[in-house]
Amino acid sequence: MSALNLSNVTLDYPDGDGTVTALDSVSLSVDAGEFVSLVGPSGSGKSSLLAVAATLVTPTSGLVVIDGTDAHSLSAKELTTLRRDKVGIIFQQPNLLASLTAAEQLIIGDHLRGKSLRAAAGRAAELLDVVGLADCAGKRPHQLSGGQRQRVNIARALMGSPKVLLVDEPTAALDHERSESIVRLLRQVTDEFQVATVMVTHDTEFVPLTDGVATMRDGVLTAAVPTSPLVPA
Numbered sequence: 001m002s003a004l005n006l007s008n009v010t011l012d013y014p015d016g017d018g019t020v021t022a023l024d025s026v027s028l029s030v031d032a033g034e035f036v037s038l039v040g041p042s043g044s045g046k047s048s049l050l051a052v053a054a055t056l057v058t059p060t061s062g063l064v065v066i067d068g069t070d071a072h073s074l075s076a077k078e079l080t081t082l083r084r085d086k087v088g089i090i091f092q093q094p095n096l097l098a099s100l101t102a103a104e105q106l107i108i109g110d111h112l113r114g115k116s117l118r119a120a121a122g123r124a125a126e127l128l129d130v131v132g133l134a135d136c137a138g139k140r141p142h143q144l145s146g147g148q149r150q151r152v153n154i155a156r157a158l159m160g161s162p163k164v165l166l167v168d169e170p171t172a173a174l175d176h177e178r179s180e181s182i183v184r185l186l187r188q189v190t191d192e193f194q195v196a197t198v199m200v201t202h203d204t205e206f207v208p209l210t211d212g213v214a215t216m217r218d219g220v221l222t223a224a225v226p227t228s229p230l231v232p233a
């Protein structure tokens with residue numbers, strides 16, 4: 001069973017008197033531990049696909065199934081719970097809170113989810129270690145580099161142990177070296193935590209670090225084709 005399954009998803013937005021079709025019968029299936037790149041020109045529908053997969057936007061038609069649950073069958077409250085428990089979202093800009101330390105950025109969400117502070121702090125320490133920031137737990141965003149902030153962002157998205165990780169242009173604000181290390185980190189966490197990861201990217205250079213590349217054009221998705229084998233680190 002795929003962790004993420006989009007089947008014949010169409011998304012129309014109102015546009016003046018008519019509609020614009022952002023997604024046109026899109027089907028995509030991503031397994032646990034699979035890392036798929038999503039490429040395509042500006043305006044082709046990549047962000048729309050992520051928004052639908054994140055259950056933030058309801059498609060006009062088609063099925064969105066996350067870890068075996070059909071999102072359409074759920075009430076708004078159940079959908080919020082599904083999103084919270086199963087989906088991690090990583091945006092281009094980390095959107096960290098200026099006054100909080102790296103550890104606190106992670107802890108606050110889990111604590112709001114009802115976890116004890118102690119359990120959340122333990123998990124945060126574990127994840128900061130995984131992303132290579134064990135020494136930075138007490139630092140605030142302005143004391144971290146752009147790459148380190150993106151690492152905090154990734155660790156934060158993993159706090160709820162999601163099944164699906166949706167990543168929108170994670171390297172857009174980073175130089176080449178940091179970009180590569182971020183994509184390698186996404187590869188590592190995809191393998192280690194067996195999440196199904198979809199990454200929108202303009203950096204086709206790093207696509208070989210992922211398992212497959214799907215291309216979006218005018219709302220139409222071509223099926224993910226396998227990439228060449230991984231380049232060793």
Ligand SMILES: Nc1ncnc2c1ncn2[C@@H]1O[C@H](COP(=O)(O)OP(=O)(O)OP(=O)(O)O)[C@@H](O)[C@H]1O
Nearest residue numbers: 013014020021022041042043044045046047048049
């Ligand atoms: N909220 C909205 N209302 C109306 N039209 C929208 C909305 N969001 C996106 N669109 C339209 O849907 C189409 C797909 O947009 P989308 O943002 O998904 O593309 P994209 O590939 O992510 O682009 P980019 O790479 O520039 O972020 C475009 O024609 C866009 O103008």
